[in-house]
Amino acid sequence: VPKLLVRLTIGLLLSFWGSSLTPRLLAQTPFRPDPTTLVGALQQHYDQVRDFAADFIHVYEGGALRMKATEKGTVLIKKPGKMRWHYNTPEDKLFVFDGRTIYAYFRDEAQVTVSPMPRGDEVGSAILLLTGRGDLVRDFRPEYVELPDLASDSYALRLEPIVPAPDYTSLILVVGRSNLMLHQLISTDRQGGTSTFQFSNLEENLGIADSHFSFTIPADVEVIRHDGVSQ
Template sequence: MPTRRSILLACLAMTAITAPSAPAQPAPSDALAKAVQGHYQQVRDFTASFEQAYVGGALKRKTVERGTVAIRKPGRMRWDYESPEKKLFIADGTRMYFYVPADKQVRVSAMPESGRVPTPILFLAGRGDLLRDFRAEEVPVPAGATGSRALRLRPIRPEPEYDTLTLVVDGTSFAMRQLIVVDGQGGTSTFSFGNLRENVGVADSRFVFTMPKGVDVVTQE
């Protein structure tokens, strides 16, 4: 299911890191990666609205979903999908829950071990490092992303859930605008963020999942 596999987040912004006293200047890709990572390390939590556009399958059909997201480090996430269908994804730091009310089903799985390559959702929840876990390359920005910069990330070790991540950030503030995920089947998820707010003190109660009555529980280890 593209929703669960490609749920991602982003909340990154800062000025580019420079090192004038160093013998050699960093490559542009390295400087951008350091800038993004430097700000990301200072972010304790964030909230945002999002639009997710997914293109995949043999006919390359496009689906669009919208909702809100809340993240709190380490490892706590809440994705509320509001349209066109209600869905809820919660990670409480130990387990992950994916609930689709129309299906009357909850999928439950353990958080991946810290030693494995981080999934997109875990990277921005405090379980990854741009400079350690990925090969970073600055690439042209997508059409319409005027004034932005784009950083494509390839995991150093193969990751079954995705091939590449691309962070599209504001060219001046480095605030996140988009996060693009390409999976192993050629599907592409593009998350566009709005109303982004950082370090707002998101309460722990936002990440508590209460099992609904009358649902089937599917446990995946």
């Protein structure tokens, strides 16, 4: 998967840390709630999530290059703005967001890219949600969508940004009916490519230490800087 594409997709991921109906009441409702009610409940839930950890499978297909790639790894996320994405299959690469700077470490290529964290006014509402300033109800038009193999204990919700986003045209969230945990995130980019993240073993509010989000540039690697710091 191209490096820029990986970075843009990761920018979407932590967007979704988030009515009158609580998650418990939603689980007890025999019919699915209207999309706006579900989005409100999601926002309420994700507002209470301070951090989470999960395994993931990332599949990208289509786009300008007409490619398909499948990768696997683990992720740690902590508000506000801290992330650690470790891809371990088929190649080893690491993305660390420390709240101010993004480090992308491509171990096999002995290369590190350093970029500033985008400011909220520079990006679409996905990143604004990541920083805690966005709102699923305010920033998206929600509708249910039918997906093949959708589990009976899940909701699939398509979100169209009200203000066009630079990185994607739409998002699909697949969440658990009983706990509103994120099972899957599907984004469609402006080249027609689809990026799907499937999560497993997801755990919330673990008290993840800040030390997981620090990064020291290894010796003897090529460093490409986009943060205005001279090498």
